[in-house]
Amino acid sequence: MATSGTRGQWSGQLGFILAAAGSAIGLGNIWRFPYSAGEGGGGLFVLIYLLFVILIGVPVMFAELSLGRTTHRNPVGAFKALVPKTLWPAVGGLGVITGFFILAFYSVVAGWTLGYLFSSATGGLASAVDGESSTAIFTSLIGSPLQAIALTAIFMVLTVTVVRGGVSSGIERMTTILMPVLFVLLLVLAGRALTLDGGVEGFVYLFKPDFNELSVPVVMSALGQALFSLSLGMGAMITYGSYLSDEVNLWKAGASVAGFDTLIAILSGLIIFPALFSVGAEPTAGPGLVFVVLPTIFNSMPLGEIIAFLFFALLAIAALTSTISLLEVVVAYFVDERGWSRTQASFAIGGVCLAFAIPSALSQGAVDALGEGGLFGWDFLTLNNNIWGNYALSLGAMLICLFVGWKWGAKKFVDALEAGGNKRFALPGSSIVAVLIKVVCPLAVLLTLVYIVITGSYF
Numbered sequence: 260m261a262t263s264g265t266r267g268q269w270s271g272q273l274g275f276i277l278a279a280a281g282s283a284i285g286l287g288n289i290w291r292f293p294y295s296a297g298e299g300g301g302g303l304f305v306l307i308y309l310l311f312v313i314l315i316g317v318p319v320m321f322a323e324l325s326l327g328r329t330t331h332r333n334p335v336g337a338f339k340a341l342v343p344k345t346l347w348p349a350v351g352g353l354g355v356i357t358g359f360f361i362l363a364f365y366s367v368v369a370g371w372t373l374g375y376l377f378s379s380a381t382g383g384l385a386s387a388v389d390g391e392s393s394t395a396i397f398t399s400l401i402g403s404p405l406q407a408i409a410l411t412a413i414f415m416v417l418t419v420t421v422v423r424g425g426v427s428s429g430i431e432r433m434t435t436i437l438m439p440v441l442f443v444l445l446l447v448l449a450g451r452a453l454t455l456d457g458g459v460e461g462f463v464y465l466f467k468p469d470f471n472e473l474s475v476p477v478v479m480s481a482l483g484q485a486l487f488s489l490s491l492g493m494g495a496m497i498t499y500g501s502y503l504s505d506e507v508n509l510w511k512a513g514a515s516v517a518g519f520d521t522l523i524a525i526l527s528g529l530i531i532f533p534a535l536f537s538v539g540a541e542p543t544a545g546p547g548l549v550f551v552v553l554p555t556i557f558n559s560m561p562l563g564e565i566i567a568f569l570f571f572a573l574l575a576i577a578a579l580t581s582t583i584s585l586l587e588v589v590v591a592y593f594v595d596e597r598g599w600s601r602t603q604a605s606f607a608i609g610g611v612c613l614a615f616a617i618p619s620a621l622s623q624g625a626v627d628a629l630g631e632g633g634l635f636g637w638d639f640l641t642l643n644n645n646i647w648g649n650y651a652l653s654l655g656a657m658l659i660c661l662f663v664g665w666k667w668g669a670k671k672f673v674d675a676l677e678a679g680g681n682k683r684f685a686l687p688g689s690s691i692v693a694v695l696i697k698v699v700c701p702l703a704v705l706l707t708l709v710y711i712v713i714t715g716s717y718f
């Protein structure tokens with residue numbers, strides 16, 4: 260892909276769906292979704308999240324993909340191509356910056372999956388039988404400064420290696436095998452979790468909304484989660500769409516990616532919450548939640564050690580297909596707009612990003628740089644996760660909608676979406692999407708952000 264001036268292309272509709280699903284499915288589904296749901300009170304969070312996926316996520320997915328396919332550019336270049344000499348390319352610039360900073364904390368958590376992979380291979384998870392013993396393992400793994408940094412670095416090197424070689428060949432092949440296996444494994448785990456003592460309680464927690472939990476910060480975090488999980492609001496889907504040809508049906512491709520991604524998130528909720536109630540862990544445990552809860556399920560299963568190894572291997576690969584898309588956005592910008600070589604850009608950006616990842620890697624016990632209690636009660640990793648993963652993505656999604664709905668125009672957008680004759684999924688379908696893009700999405704994000712700024716209730 261993108262060798263000596265030519266831009267690459269996905270091998271076709273299926274290849275693209277797999278690559279985009281590879282970007283979407285990752286730690287966002289298996290690590291971030293359960294922990295945000297746990298902090299947001301369970302069922303109500305899940306309900307709002309699902310509404311946002313449908314009302315905001317899917318339309319923004321269509322918007323980003325059509326911007327990318329129409330212009331065949333990175334996020335900044337896409338705006339430049341459509342409206343040169345305006346301020347709009349800055350929206351793409353915000354996306355590039357957001358991608359960089361998401362990568363800087365995401366690679367830390369991805370490093371933890373490698374740590375768990377090594378531990379599961381060496382029997383290091385065997386003593387995780389309840390919430391307390393499992394927490395002790397987690398704390399020692401991520402609390403060691405050297406280890407946390409080394410694992411992050413290994414993950415960054417893997418990401419740089421793939422992005423340097425060009426995205427299409429590597430990612431497509433990896434996801435074709437990975438997705439079905441991951442899905443089956445998650446189904447098996449959910450089956451096991453639901454039959455644990457107390458499992459049903461977890462099921463109820465996940466699906467029964469408690470409307471007393473309703474607050475603007477919960478809405479904000481559900482919105483951020485919907486966008487984060489679908490890789491939206493920062494141009495990853497503009498970039499992936501830019502390697503698409505007109506024969507691909509964007510209606511189908513976009514909706515399938517959103518559907519798979521949401522299914523995987525719900526499935527991981529069906530694993531974590533039943534298991535959590537059965538071992539007596541706290542839903543509000545924060546970023547460590549999944550890492551504490553999962554080993555206890557593995558230890559309750561026959562062949563648990565092998566399953567644990569397989570699971571963490573798959574999770575690491577799922578995380579890799581996401582970090583690749585994050586780095587790709589930044590690299591595509593430097594290659595397209597600044598004329599860097601792909602190799603130069605991948606190494607330089609990966610290296611600088613690793614330096615920015617160190618404070619997050621150290622913030623989970625090794626060094627408490629923000630002091631006792633952190634900022635807004637958040638440690639450095641959580642702070643970045645919220646700023647870039649919730650606020651920046653929401654702002655980005657709002658600006659993309661305003662652009663597509665009002666500046667580029669709904670008519671051109673729908674034509675681009677249906678280019679190549681893949682149209683008329685339903686005429687009302689396109690007008691519904693147009694209304695969502697023009698009005699519903701920008702208004703929802705704006706109101707939420709304004710409320711949060713005015714009241715200062717960040718969480």
Ligand code: PHE
Nearest residue numbers: 283285286287288487488490
């Ligand atoms: N969607 C990815 C995940 O769920 C994370 C991601 C966010 C990737 C934004 C690209 C852009 O893990």
